[in-house]
Amino acid sequence: MNSRSVEILVGVFMALFLAAMAFLVLKASNLTSLSGNQGYELSAYFENIGGLRARAPVTAGGVRVGQVSRIEYDAETFQAKVTLSIDEQYSSFPEDTTASIYTAGLLGEQYIGLEPGAEDVVLMPNDEITLTQSALVLERLIGQVLLNR
Secondary structure, three states, rough: HHHHHHHHHHHOOOOOOOHHHHHHHHHOOOOOOOOOOOOEEEEEOOOOOOOOOOOOEEEEEEEEEEEEEEEEEEEEOEEEEEEEOOOOOOOOOOOEEEEEEEEEOOOOOEEEEEEEEOOOOOOOOOOOEEEEEEOOOHHHHHHHHHOOO
């Protein structure tokens, strides 16, 4: 192999390496799910969101159906208001759907899991999910165990 073909081969390899690294960075930061189709928004109020962040996944039955688009503190209810951006193709969640904050693994990232109910009436854009379960805070759980000893 002459030096020119070796240089071209190294250049192609470096381009593939940089593309793979860019893909991993986007995947790790949840930026690959950004698209022009935002779907519709739902809101949910939680007493404690733990380490939930914007762009965290929203799943139903283990399938990603959207992401957290915004987290705000509501001074009137003294709760965290979480706005969910649900993909347009998943527009038939029943009105009695439950939203819970879960942790992926023991110390993994937090996400919202939706559990559909049995109502015939479905949630419309900008509706509120009223049945919520806050994040399980490990420090609070350990504190309760120590106090009950």
